[in-house]
Amino acid sequence: MTIDVMLPAYGNVDLLRRAISSVVEQRSTDWRLVVVDDASPGTDLTDLVTSFGDERIEYVRNPANLGINGNFRRCAELVHAPVAVIMGADDEMLPNHLTLVADAMTAHPDAAVVEVGVTVIDEDGRETRPLADRVKGWIAPSVDARTVLGGEPLAASLLRGNWTYFPSLAWNTTWLRRIGFRPGLEVALDLVLLLDIVAAGGSMVLDPTPAFRYRRHRASYSSVSAADGARFDEEAAVYRGAADAFTALGWPTAARAARRHLLSRAHAAMRVPAAIRAGDRSGSLRLSRFALGR
CATH class of the missing domain: 3.90.550.10 (Spore Coat Polysaccharide Biosynthesis Protein SpsA; Chain A)
Structure with missing residues (x-):
């Protein structure tokens, strides 16, 4: 092959x-x-x-x-x-x-x-x-x-x-x-x-x-985007879309997992202290909102 x-x-x-x-x-x-x-x-x-x-x-x-x-x-x-x-x-x-x-x-x-x-x-x-x-x-x-x-x-x-x-x-x-x-x-x-x-x-x-x-490594795009909160804005939209799609498909367990996305929210929460230490008020707020599921 x-x-x-x-x-x-x-x-x-x-x-x-x-x-x-x-x-x-x-x-x-x-x-x-x-x-x-x-x-x-x-x-x-x-x-x-x-x-x-x-x-x-x-x-x-x-x-x-x-x-x-x-x-x-x-x-x-x-x-x-x-x-x-x-x-x-x-x-x-x-x-x-x-x-x-x-x-x-x-x-x-x-x-x-x-x-x-x-x-x-x-x-x-x-x-x-x-x-x-x-x-x-x-x-x-x-x-x-x-x-x-x-x-x-x-x-x-x-x-x-x-x-x-x-x-x-x-x-x-x-x-x-x-x-x-x-x-x-x-x-x-x-x-x-x-x-x-x-x-x-x-x-x-x-x-x-x-x-x-x-x-x-620290230079990867995913690491940089996580630091400034950009990845979580994208992920929030992805999880919302997945929840709707799997609800329509009749897959309630998958839809529920998409709505909760607990690990992704935990990842955002872990980034909040670093954003605060860096004086990035906007980034810390974005991360906090995502971590809280808002």
């Missing part, structure tokens, strides 16, 4: 080199890697890509910056293979990742998405376990072997707290193209795509075998 690895790139060349190397070092050889450069300022990644000397690696540079959402949609457009991974430019695959994905998709060809076991690393590549990732571990479904999830139980689980790691997910291209990333979202676009797929009848294969290294 050929798998397309789409690598939206912008910024740190050293981390991008590590990400590409992790794909080249896969045990599976049946893959295509496309580096999609979102018009990085003053940087052309052609030399980096060609330095690997691998014809399976392609380089595409957007003529203008599309932003996070736009570049993800561009990546989806460029997929040729039946399965695709939209990987983070600072993350790393373990050597078994694509083999694990291919096995899961072969065994469950109608599945929409595959999630694997994820290890979190810091800026320097050291394994770490910050609170956010400990919480993800607590709320994720506890499985000992490959398991298929779907329907209202999966939707409710994701709405209680998104325990997946977007860059590690492998997408059935048919489902990815059918549903697509919803325009206008920058932080919750992965959660919304998953929820839209589940609502449309798609299933997830969850394999707990460690196969991916997700980099958690």
Whole structure:
């Protein structure tokens, strides 16, 4: 099974080199890697890509910056293979990742998405376990072997707290193209795509075998947007929409989880003291309102 690895790139060349190397070092050889450069300022990644000397690696540079959402949609457009991974430019695959994905998709060809076991690393590549990732571990479904999830139980689980790691997910291209990333979202676009797929009848294969290294660092967009409250404005709209959609679908448990979104509100509450210390009155008020469910 050929798998397309789409690598939206912008910024740190050293981390991008590590990400590409992790794909080249896969045990599976049946893959295509496309580096999609979102018009990085003053940087052309052609030399980096060609330095690997691998014809399976392609380089595409957007003529203008599309932003996070736009570049993800561009990546989806460029997929040729039946399965695709939209990987983070600072993350790393373990050597078994694509083999694990291919096995899961072969065994469950109608599945929409595959999630694997994820290890979190810091800026320097050291394994770490910050609170956010400990919480993800607590709320994720506890499985000992490959398991298929779907329907209202999966939707409710994701709405209680998104325990997946977007860059590690492998997408059935048919489902990815059918549903697509919803325009206008920058932080919750992965959660919304998953929820839209589940609502449309798609299933997830969850394999707990460690196969991916997700980099958690302070410079990530999600960290910055959490600090200024922007992510919570977006999440509030997402949860309101999900509550309405799942109510209409007749999934009361999922709708209730969307209305409560307790973990997301707890995350906002944890950010309030830092906003107060920074003298950000507007940000602290936004965070407080979200934490209180207003």
